[in-house]
Amino acid sequence: MHITGSFDGGNPQEVQSIVSTGPDSFVIYPFSEDEDPGYKFRLDVKVLQEEAATQRLKLRIHWKDELYNKYRNHLFAGNTGLDWICHSGIIDGEAVCFEFELPLGETHLTLNPKYDYEDYLNLVQRTEHSSDISRKLITKTDEDREVWLLATDNAGTDLRILLTARAHPYETAGSYCIEGILEEILDGRTEFIRDVQLFLIPMLCPDGVSNGLCKLSSVGGEDIARSHNRGDRLVSSLFSVIDEIKPHFILDFHNWMLPDRNGLFYERPGWMRRFVRLMNQKGHGDRDWIRGVNKIFFSRQPAGLKGYAKDRYATRCMTVEYPWLGRDVRQMKSLGIDTVKTLIHLLTK
Numbered sequence: 001m002h003i004t005g006s007f008d009g010g011n012p013q014e015v016q017s018i019v020s021t022g023p024d025s026f027v028i029y030p031f032s033e034d035e036d037p038g039y040k041f042r043l044d045v046k047v048l049q050e051e052a053a054t055q056r057l058k059l060r061i062h063w064k065d066e067l068y069n070k071y072r073n074h075l076f077a078g079n080t081g082l083d084w085i086c087h088s089g090i091i092d093g094e095a096v097c098f099e100f101e102l103p104l105g106e107t108h109l110t111l112n113p114k115y116d117y118e119d120y121l122n123l124v125q126r127t128e129h130s131s132d133i134s135r136k137l138i139t140k141t142d143e144d145r146e147v148w149l150l151a152t153d154n155a156g157t158d159l160r161i162l163l164t165a166r167a168h169p170y171e172t173a174g175s176y177c178i179e180g181i182l183e184e185i186l187d188g189r190t191e192f193i194r195d196v197q198l199f200l201i202p203m204l205c206p207d208g209v210s211n212g213l214c215k216l217s218s219v220g221g222e223d224i225a226r227s228h229n230r231g232d233r234l235v236s237s238l239f240s241v242i243d244e245i246k247p248h249f250i251l252d253f254h255n256w257m258l259p260d261r262n263g264l265f266y267e268r269p270g271w272m273r274r275f276v277r278l279m280n281q282k283g284h285g286d287r288d289w290i291r292g293v294n295k296i297f298f299s300r301q302p303a304g305l306k307g308y309a310k311d312r313y314a315t316r317c318m319t320v321e322y323p324w325l326g327r328d329v330r331q332m333k334s335l336g337i338d339t340v341k342t343l344i345h346l347l348t349k
């Protein structure tokens, strides 16, 4: 058996961070670009198993801190697509240990179902021949990756909503939410966007995603959810998009690791309460919702793109936090679709 993280989107990418301790057992030391324990939730490796129909794999993931291992006691196994199997691990101090059967061939093992730069480019590519979605390259990053803005073609309407994802590179849920929304439109179910113009930036920091980072846009780069550093090319380009669109509303998809709660932040408490009620009616009441009104986890005011838009154009903003545990790709996509439909309902009714 062979394990590697040395590929686009891998973590850890350094060969010495994966140590073989037997024919089927390995110790892995995941990498964090700034060692911020609150964001150290990235593990993306590929295992090649060529010996039998299934083979038992033993893994010890050494995270170098104990505090957040309760949020890292699972792994998803699968490949690009819908089917990810969630394996549970046992916490042993600063490490989490796993033992499970692995099928023949190549399998991705990830803390959150993988969605890498290539998956994102494929999604953008799928919109190419759509008459409902137009595309514009916002910028190329310092490492020459593409940051795309997609838009629905409703220029006649005067309600502009911007959807963003992957401000934090490890948080793949947002990518699946956005993919679900785009598929809804590509499949012709466009009734829900009739009264709005939707703008989407599906991947805010592709360099961070490709380099296997947790929080920052690149090694030594910015926290896109908070940065106002116009000296950074990516931040500056994204602020220019805000100046161009002047969105009425920004919805920013994140995925924290608290397994049993969704999170909502920055909108008015009563409005978020109505949002939750409607989401629960659509079948998303499987876990509690935290509505951030008392400085729980985040400051009361948004920063970064959302803060800039709010200060400059009185843009309303909401961050959603949708954890993976207990959800599959289909559910995450439908959560994304229902989130946007509920948002549009509340903004237009």
Ligand SMILES: [Zn+2]
Pocket: 167, 168, 171, 225, 254, 255, 256
């Ligand atoms: Zn985040």
